[in-house]
Amino acid sequence: MTTLAEMKIGQSASVTSIDGVDEISIRLMEMGLVPGTEFTILGTAPLGDPLEIEVRGYRLSLRKSEASRVQVTAV
Amino acid sequence: MTATATSSPATRALTVALIGNPNTGKSTLFNALSGGRVRTGNYPGVTVEKKTGKAEFHGRQFKLIDLPGTYSLAPRSPDEMVAVDVLLGRQSQESRPDVVLCIVDASNLERNFYLLSQVLELGLPTVVAVNMMDLAEERGLKIQLDKLRAQVPVEFIPVQAHRGKGLNELKQALSTAADKPPAKIASPFPDAFKTEVTKLEQLAGEGALPRYLAERLLLDTSGYLAGAHLAGVTPPVIDALPAARERLAKAGAPVPAIEAMARYQWAANVLKPAVTRPTKRPDNFSDRVDRLLTHWFFGTAFFLLVMFLLFQAVSWIAGPSGDIIDGLIGIASDWVSSVLAEGPLQSLINNGILAGVGGVIVFVPQIMLLFFFIAILEDCGYMARAAYLMDKLMVRVGLSGKSFIPLLSSFACAIPGMMAARVIENRRDRLVTILVAPLMSCSARLPVYVLLTQAFIPEQSYLGGLISLQGLVMFAMYSIGAIVGIGMAWLLKLTILRGPTPPFVLELPTYKWPGLWIVLHRMFEQGWAFIYRAGTLILAVSVVVWALAYYPRTKTEPIRVASEREAVLASEVATLEKTVVLPEEEASADSKPAEKPPLTPEQQQLVDKKAELDDVRNHIAATHLENSYLGQMGKVIEPAVRPLGWDWKLGSAAIASFPAREVIVATLGTIYGLGDSQEAESKPLQERLQAATWSGSKKPVYTIPVALSVMVFFALCAQCASTLAIMKRETGSYWWPVFTFVYMTTLAYIGAFIAYQLGTWLGW
Numbered sequence: 001m002t003t004l005a006e007m008k009i010g011q012s013a014s015v016t017s018i019d020g021v022d023e024i025s026i027r028l029m030e031m032g033l034v035p036g037t038e039f040t041i042l043g044t045a046p047l048g049d050p051l052e053i054e055v056r057g058y059r060l061s062l063r064k065s066e067a068s069r070v071q072v073t074a075v
Numbered sequence: 076m077t078a079t080a081t082s083s084p085a086t087r088a089l090t091v092a093l094i095g096n097p098n099t100g101k102s103t104l105f106n107a108l109s110g111g112r113v114r115t116g117n118y119p120g121v122t123v124e125k126k127t128g129k130a131e132f133h134g135r136q137f138k139l140i141d142l143p144g145t146y147s148l149a150p151r152s153p154d155e156m157v158a159v160d161v162l163l164g165r166q167s168q169e170s171r172p173d174v175v176l177c178i179v180d181a182s183n184l185e186r187n188f189y190l191l192s193q194v195l196e197l198g199l200p201t202v203v204a205v206n207m208m209d210l211a212e213e214r215g216l217k218i219q220l221d222k223l224r225a226q227v228p229v230e231f232i233p234v235q236a237h238r239g240k241g242l243n244e245l246k247q248a249l250s251t252a253a254d255k256p257p258a259k260i261a262s263p264f265p266d267a268f269k270t271e272v273t274k275l276e277q278l279a280g281e282g283a284l285p286r287y288l289a290e291r292l293l294l295d296t297s298g299y300l301a302g303a304h305l306a307g308v309t310p311p312v313i314d315a316l317p318a319a320r321e322r323l324a325k326a327g328a329p330v331p332a333i334e335a336m337a338r339y340q341w342a343a344n345v346l347k348p349a350v351t352r353p354t355k356r357p358d359n360f361s362d363r364v365d366r367l368l369t370h371w372f373f374g375t376a377f378f379l380l381v382m383f384l385l386f387q388a389v390s391w392i393a394g395p396s397g398d399i400i401d402g403l404i405g406i407a408s409d410w411v412s413s414v415l416a417e418g419p420l421q422s423l424i425n426n427g428i429l430a431g432v433g434g435v436i437v438f439v440p441q442i443m444l445l446f447f448f449i450a451i452l453e454d455c456g457y458m459a460r461a462a463y464l465m466d467k468l469m470v471r472v473g474l475s476g477k478s479f480i481p482l483l484s485s486f487a488c489a490i491p492g493m494m495a496a497r498v499i500e501n502r503r504d505r506l507v508t509i510l511v512a513p514l515m516s517c518s519a520r521l522p523v524y525v526l527l528t529q530a531f532i533p534e535q536s537y538l539g540g541l542i543s544l545q546g547l548v549m550f551a552m553y554s555i556g557a558i559v560g561i562g563m564a565w566l567l568k569l570t571i572l573r574g575p576t577p578p579f580v581l582e583l584p585t586y587k588w589p590g591l592w593i594v595l596h597r598m599f600e601q602g603w604a605f606i607y608r609a610g611t612l613i614l615a616v617s618v619v620v621w622a623l624a625y626y627p628r629t630k631t632e633p634i635r636v637a638s639e640r641e642a643v644l645a646s647e648v649a650t651l652e653k654t655v656v657l658p659e660e661e662a663s664a665d666s667k668p669a670e671k672p673p674l675t676p677e678q679q680q681l682v683d684k685k686a687e688l689d690d691v692r693n694h695i696a697a698t699h700l701e702n703s704y705l706g707q708m709g710k711v712i713e714p715a716v717r718p719l720g721w722d723w724k725l726g727s728a729a730i731a732s733f734p735a736r737e738v739i740v741a742t743l744g745t746i747y748g749l750g751d752s753q754e755a756e757s758k759p760l761q762e763r764l765q766a767a768t769w770s771g772s773k774k775p776v777y778t779i780p781v782a783l784s785v786m787v788f789f790a791l792c793a794q795c796a797s798t799l800a801i802m803k804r805e806t807g808s809y810w811w812p813v814f815t816f817v818y819m820t821t822l823a824y825i826g827a828f829i830a831y832q833l834g835t836w837l838g839w
Contacts, residue, residue, distance in 0.1 A: 030149070059365070
């Protein structure tokens with residue numbers, strides 16, 4: 001199983017699950033990352049973190065530490 | 076338009092609560108609907124700004140409440156609870172809204188419908204304003220609002236908030252919706268979940284716990300709601316939660332994931348028949364701009380340029396605007412001197428009230444300019460990118476990218492910096508940012524640095540004049556503030572504001588042109604908020620310090636003698652002025668003295684007498700100050716400031732500069748008998764400081780280590796009543812400004828001690 005943090009720029013994938021029941025995982029889900037959602041990695045900030053992804057037609061940025069809670073399967 | 080005459084809400088103003096995601100144009104819509112007639116305040120006990128406005132439609136009055144922009148109505152802190160309390164009518168200051176107006180971004184309906192789904196569950200009449208339909212079209216989306224209405228039985232009104240289009244239709248829909256019972260909307264949750272919520276409602280007792288709160292209680296794994304002492308949340312209800320969640324997990328509806336899954340499923344279902352999406356999202360202007368602005372090289376270069384311009388502009392305006400305000404205050408105080416006899420009243424108005432008023436308004440141009448920039452950056456969508464670019468650096472001290480702009484702005488002035496910290500949702504991060512912001516070297520420190528470096532730091536330069544020693548010292552002062560600030564932030568995050576690093580899950584909104592109206596509105600709003608909230612306190616502090624420096628006005632023997640001499644001189648000058656006319660002062664400074672015609676003996680006598688009169692008057696003022704409570708306090712604290720290399724005069728000046736640190740220049744002027752109109756570049760003051768000796772010896776007071784010690788003290792101390800007043804307002808508590816004053820003064824003392832002792836030891 002891979003996580004969102006391990007994906008390369010330009011790759012697309014679908015969310016399978018989100019680890020944890022704390023504020024961070026709730027926030028990720030509220031922003032639309034729920035099982036079955038497809039997204040694309042657009043890039044990273046100049047210092048390598050955070051990431052920028054496109055999900056549900058908008059742009060979202062999240063840190064790699066948060067992205068590593070998102071389990072994904074490639075599409 | 077029959078609505079006006081029928082039901083009871085027609086006779087009073089309709090209360091409309093406005094809610095929506097950030098970046099949907101909510102503020103624009105609020106301003107457009109209320110036509111700028113906005114009142115701001117604070118909800119008690121929290122740091123959430125309360126904004127209300129008024130609107131009118133066909134004789135019907137609306138009262139609009141603007142709720143903070145949010146992605147979700149799931150309170151996990153007192154700040155987030157405010158919106159839920161207002162909507163459920165549990166907020167003591169507001170009656171329950173008659174209608175909820177939910178604004179959504181047409182180009183991003185799925186995520187916006189998550190919040191809408193929560194709003195619909197509140198059981199209030201609801202109207203949805205669909206903004207940015209043009210942007211959605213650009214994205215290739217086809218949205219059929221009539222098909223949406225068939226799915227969700229509420230009114231969907233297309234609006235263009237920034238052009239003011241669709242407002243009448245919106246007001247009509249609000250008016251109509253208020254007169255009808257709220258539409259019945261099926262819950263998006265599975266049956267197992269609904270059963271558990273009903274059980275909780277029954278446990279709480281009939282009608283004690285609103286259904287929405289019962290749902291939230293079940294979903295809130297953070298434990299905030301269970302511990303928030305809400306009415307209806309009884310121990311049996313709290314005790315029932317773990318078992319209920321366990322049953323749900325077994326039934327395939329795990330808490331908290333079930334909420335996001337259910338609501339996004341609902342959004343997908345209702346949007347499916349109404350929205351047609353292109354297979355591939357077409358690139359638009361914003362996407363191309365974004366590729367450039369988040370590029371590792373061009374993006375970083377652009378970011379540095381924007382930050383440089385922002386910082387420079389605010390620093391630039393500080394000088395000229397300060398001069399203009401000083402000039403105006405000078406004119407006012409000359410006028411007061413001309414109509415009021417010399418005495419306590421004249422001094423109170425000139426040195427207490429006018430100085431206090433000046434101390435307040437001198438910040439207003441800086442605040443307005445900074446918020447002009449910040450409003451542009453926010454409204455066009457760049458602010459989120461700035462946080463995105465800087466996040467990694469800020470994480471190292473335990474903060475997030477959102478703290479960067481507030482801290483950078485604080486180099487110009489801590490007050491707008493602290494006000495800009497409102498964009499940080501996490502309470503701990505916002506507090507840390509606010510608490511360290513005053514450590515950044517603001518423009519008010521500059522006069523102190525300039526006076527002391529020019530007087531005491533030798534004019535040396537290195538690398539063929541490229542680097543001057545004076546410049547190096549100034550740079551060191553700015554660095555000390557930044558380094559100590561970063562260290563302090565790290566320390567605070569490690570100790571009293573300890574907590575997990577908050578998530579950085581941030582929407583990067585589509586770029587758009589900033590709305591002029593929004594930008595200007597924000598600018599004036601912040602300027603006024605500062606005058607209104609901080610003004611009175613600063614004025615009060617200024618008057619207290621004035622009284623300390625003025626009283627007791629005892630006529631000691633030296634003052635009596637000097638006053639007699641003053642009276643004699645004054646009458647001599649008056650007599651001479653009747654017959655002798657002095658040549659007009661040359662306005663231009665570059666005219667050579669040799670070109671002036673020589674003075675006649677009578678003229679020379681008048682000039683000399685006038686100079687002596689000024690000297691005597693300044694001497695009297697200096698003696699009064701020495702005898703005043705302030706002078707006495709300076710003498711009392713002298714043992715404490717001796718290790719810093721200071722005498723009582725510096726001690727008094729430091730106390731007097733509590734309302735505003737730049738006051739030290741004028742206070743030193745008075746203490747050294749030069750009158751109080753001294754400026755940092757003033758040569759006489761620099762010379763007096765260089766000539767000052769410890770009483771009874773020839774040892775000079777001001778040496779390089781003393782000058783450094785004073786500068787370090789002022790770099791780190793909290794000598795600014797405005798900063799503390801705004802901190803009280805932004806944190807909603809007196810504890811934080813007190814804490815900041817104590818910690819900064821301690822740091823300043825330690826820093827000044829090290830600077831003096833180290834400098835002395837090195838033999839500077």
